[in-house]
Amino acid sequence: MNDTLYCGGCGVKIQTENENALGYAPKSALKHEELLCKRCFQMRHYNKNTAVSLEDDEFLKMIGSIRNTDGLIIHLIDLFDVNGTLLSSLPRLVGDNPVLLVANKVDLLPKSSNHHKLKNWLFHLAKEAGIKVVDVFLISAKSGTNFNQLQIEMDKQRKGKDIYVVGVTNVGKSTFINHIVHNATGIKQAITTSYYPGTTLGFIEIPLDDQSALVDTPGVINEEQMAHYVSDADLKLITPTSEVKARNYQLDNGQTLYFGGLARFDFIRGEKQPFVCYFSNRLHIHRTKLENADELYDNHLGKLLSPPDEETLKVLPTLTKSTFKIEEGYTDIVLPGLGWITVIDGDVTVEVHSPKGIAPSIRRSFQ
Numbered sequence: 001m002n003d004t005l006y007c008g009g010c011g012v013k014i015q016t017e018n019e020n021a022l023g024y025a026p027k028s029a030l031k032h033e034e035l036l037c038k039r040c041f042q043m044r045h046y047n048k049n050t051a052v053s054l055e056d057d058e059f060l061k062m063i064g065s066i067r068n069t070d071g072l073i074i075h076l077i078d079l080f081d082v083n084g085t086l087l088s089s090l091p092r093l094v095g096d097n098p099v100l101l102v103a104n105k106v107d108l109l110p111k112s113s114n115h116h117k118l119k120n121w122l123f124h125l126a127k128e129a130g131i132k133v134v135d136v137f138l139i140s141a142k143s144g145t146n147f148n149q150l151q152i153e154m155d156k157q158r159k160g161k162d163i164y165v166v167g168v169t170n171v172g173k174s175t176f177i178n179h180i181v182h183n184a185t186g187i188k189q190a191i192t193t194s195y196y197p198g199t200t201l202g203f204i205e206i207p208l209d210d211q212s213a214l215v216d217t218p219g220v221i222n223e224e225q226m227a228h229y230v231s232d233a234d235l236k237l238i239t240p241t242s243e244v245k246a247r248n249y250q251l252d253n254g255q256t257l258y259f260g261g262l263a264r265f266d267f268i269r270g271e272k273q274p275f276v277c278y279f280s281n282r283l284h285i286h287r288t289k290l291e292n293a294d295e296l297y298d299n300h301l302g303k304l305l306s307p308p309d310e311e312t313l314k315v316l317p318t319l320t321k322s323t324f325k326i327e328e329g330y331t332d333i334v335l336p337g338l339g340w341i342t343v344i345d346g347d348v349t350v351e352v353h354s355p356k357g358i359a360p361s362i363r364r365s366f367q
């Protein structure tokens with residue numbers, strides 16, 4: 001007898017023939033106690049909305065529809081990759097709706113960081129990008145740091161309306177939403193649309209009360225992000241998983257630091273002084289003389305200077321040089337998606353080599 005089977009998530013009729021059609025489940029899944037279609041399986045286990053590119057018209061239409069709604073926008077960014085995750089196109093996408101800028105992964109910053117200074121910097125960056133921010137929060141979706149304060153503020157700011165969560169892929173949007181769902185419902189499991197039917201814009205909606213919902217929008221792919229230029233293995237290595245430890249180098253001018261082989265820092269002019277590096281604790285920093293730096297790179301890239309691994313080497317853009325004259329001490333040179341170097345004394349000229357498309361920038365240190 002051939003029983004008709006249904007997905008335990010969305011109720012669609014299960015079929016095992018066409019992987020790209022609705023209701024597909026591999027034959028091996030039919031034995032599982034709870035049968036899910038591929039789409040629900042992926043949502044449940046990876047908790048992923050399908051990611052979309054900013055270039056994608058369909059997506060722009062979807063996100064752009066937020067412009068015509070009335071709600072609160074949560075723009076989630078990654079504190080370790082602010083430049084790669086702050087969406088400068090946000091005002092175009094969400095119109096006049098108020099924005100709370102929520103910077104995630106605060107657990108990765110050194111404990112000594114000055115959160116007040118950090119928030120000021122984020123306010124400033126958002127303003128420069130033309131994003132009108134009501135408030136900035138530093139949170140950890142993983143550990144729950146500052147989550148209660150944020151939830152109080154969200155409730156205050158949304159004035160009974162919907163909340164839209166917008167962010168680049170990998171900022172921790174799924175973790176964030178799960179945390180909220182868990183707080184609201186006690187459900188620990190990842191969400192699927194089936195729990196929350198009635199999606200209007202093709203987004204996942206999670207009811208907050210009878211009138212309003214928290215809306216999960218698809219993760220935006222930012223092509224110019226370090227994460228897209230490295231293999232999965234290298235991405236694991238350069239992404240910090242615990243508080244980054246300061247690594248202090250006393251350098252004379254004429255010395256170079258390599259961050260694996262992904263970026264390079266040359267001390268060109270200035271008195272001997274400390275440079276403090278904040279990168280994934282697993283990323284090897286190699287110190288050498290400037291005069292030997294090119295040869296080292298030519299002969300040891302992918303070996304002594306790794307990552308890149310073999311896979312990354314195939315896609316990694318060439319390094320391009322940026323020069324910074326830094327007068328004031330306590331200035332950070334930021335390598336988006338990798339980390340930053342704090343210049344302690346100042347009055348220096350340095351050159352930074354980073355993969356083309358990943359432009360370094362400077363900011364006041366928030367130590």
Ligand code: GDP
Nearest residue numbers: 104105140141142143169170171172173174175
């Ligand atoms: P999404 O693509 O935006 O939905 O991001 P995910 O929720 O899948 O998270 C991406 C990665 O960041 C995962 O490895 C998470 O474990 C990690 N992550 C998410 N939130 C935090 C956080 O607050 N702190 C740290 N250290 N990692 C986080």
